[in-house]
Amino acid sequence: MRERWDQVWRGGRYLLIGLPTALAAMLVVPLLAVGALSTGLGGVGLVVFPRMVASLRLWAEWQRRRAAALLGVTITPRNATLAKGVRAQWRQLLDDRENRRDLRWVLQHIVIGLAAGLGALCCVSFPVGGLVAATSWWLFPVDEPMTVLLGVPVTEWGTALGLGAVQVALGGALAWWAMPSLARWEARVSLAALEPSAEDQLAERVGELTESRAGVLDAHGAELRRIERDLHDGTQARLVAIAMRLGVAREALPDDDSGTLARLLREAHEGTEVAMTELRDVIRTMYPPILADRGLEGALASLAAGSAVPAELDLGELGRLPAAVEAAAYFIVAETLTNAAKHSGATRATVRMSRHDGRLIVEVTDDGIGGADESRGTGLVGIRRRAAALDGTVLVSSPLGGPTAITVGLPCAS
Amino acid sequence: MRVVIAEDNVLLSAGLELLLGTKGIDVAAIVTDAEGLMEAVERHRPDAVIADVRLPPTFRDEGIRAALAIRQAHRGLPVLVLSQYVEKVYARELLSDGSGGVGYLLKDRVSRVGEFVDDLRRVADGGTVMDPEVIAQLMAGGNAVDALTNREREVLALMAQGLGNTEIGKRLFVTDNAVHKHVGNIFSKLGLPPSDGGHRRVLAVLTFLDSAR
Structure with missing residues (x-):
């Protein structure tokens, strides 16, 4: 019961706020036309038009948020920030496929928003009218009396209270029954109009992935440089230092020494040299030092x-x-x-x-x-x-x- | 012999000092950057300089540039450049002034103490010593050496590593005379003037470096 009342209340509020915006939507196309034509006035339109389109996006996003809140769904916000600089703004405007969607929504909103808003207005005004008739019928002139139930004139308290109550009950029932569905229908239609198509979502996703790959690439590049440098300053230098000492140690032994120590030293020395060569090859194929x-x-x-x-x-x-x-x-x-x-x-x-x-x-x-x-x-x-x-x-x-x-x-x- | 070492890695400079010490070579100073190298050379007037390619502040090719600057300031002061990798361009830049007394070796070679010290002495004596790896890179790319016979190529490679005719002869098991003939052929095939002199060997290596295309 309480929940239903909440739905009725929220639906009504949603639709009634939508009503004036539907009326305002009628002005969008003429305003855009004026904005575009004002380019003739020393290029004013060049600056103004992108701003108008961006404002339209802000408005459409506000509508999306409203509709989504009513339906209890989540949406991914679309870009609504304007680039800096007129040239960039125009590029943004021409590249953004969403603008067409916004414009289509505006045209749709004029019809759907207006109809649904008027419906909501009826749902509200019918019981309110009944209430007014039941209590204030006597304030109206006798030759132009208040009417209830779409045409029954009210001239005395009996009809006023009786039929007024009937109208309040009928209107309330209508609102109770129709308002939430009407609001949800309108919200769904709005969202559908503004929801990016699967194709566009895919394109968007590809855009995001391209961007994140660029980031990964950058990070990867920084890593390559770091690894090359670390190996150069660390591992390679250590290997050289080891080889030097092994070399000096071998020098200390007589040339014709064929004992175990001499053999082990030789093997260690040669092994170190192979390791240095291999490491150098690895580094060269990973990130050529000359690049660094x-x-x-x-x-x-x-x-x-x-x-x-x-x-x-x-x-x-x-x-x-x-x-x-x-x-x-x-x-x-x-x-x-x-x-x-x-x-x-x-x-x-x-x-x-x-x-x-x-x-x-x-x-x-x-x-x-x-x-x-x-x-x-x-x-x-x-x-x-x-x-x-x-x-x-x-x-x-x-x-x-x-x-x-x-x-x-x-x-x-x- | 007295040398100045430019190497920013303590591990390596200490190792080098130890190693040179065993061969009776005096390390007059160890510096860690190009600027310090200039000063140390002014002060100690060494017989040769051993420099790392990567030095502070950017750790790129400071060593190469420092070597060139020193050779300009101190008329052909012998410089042996060490690096953990070798690049033909660096070799060519080092040789570009056409006078000898230049070496370019992988750090790996240092541990073959005897050979390394021989190389250092050759550089100090005005010879040219190129790392076998540089030579290998050149041979891998080269068209100019196509004109040479296999034996002449071997001789040129050893020449680039700083060996004299006698040593080349020993390595290739041929007589001095045969080496002399090969060297003459190389000079003429690379278009070098027939006049004698140590410079011609440097020029041969330089031509080799330049024309390895």
């Missing part, structure tokens, strides 16, 4: 200088890149140049690198005989694997007779 020392440009210059096929570098403005992307780009160029030297018979190669829309584009071309075959050798496979690990793309163009062009796109947080 000279950055990507320096490392690539080193690659180009050492390339068997004369290579030319053409590097655009690359900015800061995640270490993992730098390492991948380095390995890809190294692998491609090695391939060119081994198989293509090229006399020159060009390495181009640039950054477009949050992607590092690596393009290596050579003037060789072409016909690069992925099934032969592991070069291209290795490049594909490196790129795939970073969700990158690899494009190989190598017609028989050449030239060969390998283009790799690597996403990098911008």
Whole structure:
């Protein structure tokens, strides 16, 4: 009983607040039109229009929250903050598919919100009207009397109290029965209009994952650098120090000593040397030290200088890149140049690198005989694997007779 | 012989001092950065400098730059650069002034005490010593060396490691005379002038480094 009353009360409040907003919604389209047209007034619209659209989003989000609260469901809020700068605001406005949804909702709200709001108004005004008729019928002029039950004139206390009570009871019953359902229906329709479609939610999720992957990539890169440095300053240095002492110890023994001690020292010394070589190889394949020392440009210059096929570098403005992307780009160029030297018979190669829309584009071309075959050798496979690990793309163009062009796109947080 | 060591890792500088001490080489000073190295060289006027590639403050290639600066300030003061990895570009930069007295070795080599001290002395005497790993990198990439025969390549690699004709002959089990002939062929194939002199060996290695493409 109490619960039902609560539902009626909340439903009524929800619908009655929605009524004026439905009326206000009628103004949205004309206002947007004015805003857009005001661009003619020295570009006012350029500044105003994005703000209007952003305000619409705030309003739609408020409606979503209201509806969700009524239905007791949870929603994921949509972005409602405006970017800084007019250019960015317009880009945001044009990119945001949700704006169309907001506009559709406004048009729908004019009809649904108004109808449901008026319904709620009836539910409320009918019993209130009955109450007024029952108590204050005598205040009305005789030739224009108050009516109850949709048309019965009230001219004396009998009808007033009797029929007034009937109207209050009927109206109350109507509100009691219809108000919660009506409110819930309206809220569901509103939410459905503003709820992102499965497709959009997927797109949103992909966006989030892309962002979080960029974060992971950054963290991973920082880790790579740290590990390289730690190994260099720690483990590698310790191994060298051990090897030095073993070397000095071996020197202390006569050259022709073939005793156990000499043998063990030799084995320990040689084992340490193997460990140093292996560790160096591990570090080189994980994060080439030259990258840490000279950055990507320096490392690539080193690659180009050492390339068997004369290579030319053409590097655009690359900015800061995640270490993992730098390492991948380095390995890809190294692998491609090695391939060119081994198989293509090229006399020159060009390495181009640039950054477009949050992607590092690596393009290596050579003037060789072409016909690069992925099934032969592991070069291209290795490049594909490196790129795939970073969700990158690899494009190989190598017609028989050449030239060969390998283009790799690597996403990098911008 | 007196040397100055630039190495920021105490473990390694102490080890180096110990090791050089056993061979009668005097360590005049141990410094931990490039600036200190400059001062120490001014003060102690050593016969050679041993420098780590990564030095403070950025721990990148300070050692290489310090080596080049010292050689400019002190006309070809012999410098032996040590590193935990080797890069051809660094080798080329170190050799770029065309005069000898330069070494570039992996730190691993230090523990072969006898060979390391020989290398150090060669550098101090104006020779050029390149780590076998640098040579291997060059051989792996190289087209310029395609013009050389296998034997000439072996000779060039040993030459780059700082060995003289006699030592090369011993290692390859051939006579001095044969080595001399190979060296002459290498010089002419790499387009170096036939005039004699130690510099030509440096130039050969440098050409080798430069043309390994």
